[in-house]
Amino acid sequence: MESVELNQVHTCCKNCVFSVIKENKQIDCKLNKIKDYENADVEVLDLKHSNGNIYKVINGRLCLFYRHPELMEKYPQSNWEKIVELQTKVPYQAMLILEKEASFKQLKQSLKKLYDQEIKPNLVTLINKQYCSYIESEGRKDFIKPSHILELLKSFNFHQYSLKNVYDNTLSNRDLIDITYDATKEKPYPFYIVFDTSFDVPKDFSKNLNDAILIKMMQLGFAKPVDDINGMIVSTIAHKKHGGNSFNINLEDKILKYEKNSNKFIFEATDICPSLK
Numbered sequence: 001m002e003s004v005e006l007n008q009v010h011t012c013c014k015n016c017v018f019s020v021i022k023e024n025k026q027i028d029c030k031l032n033k034i035k036d037y038e039n040a041d042v043e044v045l046d047l048k049h050s051n052g053n054i055y056k057v058i059n060g061r062l063c064l065f066y067r068h069p070e071l072m073e074k075y076p077q078s079n080w081e082k083i084v085e086l087q088t089k090v091p092y093q094a095m096l097i098l099e100k101e102a103s104f105k106q107l108k109q110s111l112k113k114l115y116d117q118e119i120k121p122n123l124v125t126l127i128n129k130q131y132c133s134y135i136e137s138e139g140r141k142d143f144i145k146p147s148h149i150l151e152l153l154k155s156f157n158f159h160q161y162s163l164k165n166v167y168d169n170t171l172s173n174r175d176l177i178d179i180t181y182d183a184t185k186e187k188p189y190p191f192y193i194v195f196d197t198s199f200d201v202p203k204d205f206s207k208n209l210n211d212a213i214l215i216k217m218m219q220l221g222f223a224k225p226v227d228d229i230n231g232m233i234v235s236t237i238a239h240k241k242h243g244g245n246s247f248n249i250n251l252e253d254k255i256l257k258y259e260k261n262s263n264k265f266i267f268e269a270t271d272i273c274p275s276l277k
Contacts, residue, residue, distance in 0.1 A: 009061065012047070016029075016067060017067050026046075034056055036215055089119050090119070092192060094121035094194075095195070096197065097173060098144070102144075107126075113200075114158075114201065119207060120158065122160060123161065123187055124162075128163060131146060189236065192234055193209070194232040195229075196228075204275040208275050220233065222255055223273075
């Protein structure tokens with residue numbers, strides 16, 4: 001390979017089944033990803049290899065669509081593009097906050113809207129703010145019984161789900177988000193998104209998120225919610241790096257203060273997911 005300055009993170013298209021080669025030179029990608037990277041101002045290099053062919057190198061990015069022939073040989077070649085399309089989805093956790101005044105019907109509707117997403121959340125965590133009131137009221141019908149919440153969660157057959165009962169009513173929603181993240185941070189999901197049960201979750205938000213990351217190549221660190229917390233989208237890498245909302249400082253303020261070119265990583269939620277408008 002020619003001597004050039006490559007980022008430590010890069011992807012060479014050599015041996016990718018989607019490389020389009022003409023006269024010993026890669027001219028395109030069957031999935032049109034070269035064009036997507038160039039439109040996103042990602043550096044794409046032409047480098048000559050020892051075999052004499054010239055291949056594209058995506059400098060500074062790991063291409064999630066790269067597939068080696070050995071990985072694809074068990075599938076019919078005619079289905080390769082469709083298979084990769086199905087395989088390559090942005091995994092995410094949905095945090096759903098059950099507010100004190102929410103009804104069982106509202107909760108069920110919110111969970112259904114998450115389940116009906118084109119790209120379902122890999123993990124749904126329900127944050128139960130009714131728990132203290134339920135205990136203090138000795139199980140009055142005004143509040144939802146925790147076991148009923150768990151049964152409802154289970155009935156939707158999400159890939160993974162969890163229930164977090166809130167024992168301290170003084171905790172803010174940002175505190176609860178941090179606690180939930182801490183309990184799930186070992187999960188391999190690069191983003192989490194937050195809603196409460198009063199919010200009308202749009203049916204296309206998951207597709208919008210997927211397109212923003214994989215097609216528009218947006219480098220998302222934090223997406224500002226449309227109100228208090230609804231529609232907040234957070235990179236788990238950014239959350240871990242800056243300690244979330246600890247010390248009563250919002251995560252987005254930490255990113256703005258400590259990250260170089262921070263404006264490139266912070267967006268309005270509606271920039272990422274237009275359906276949230």
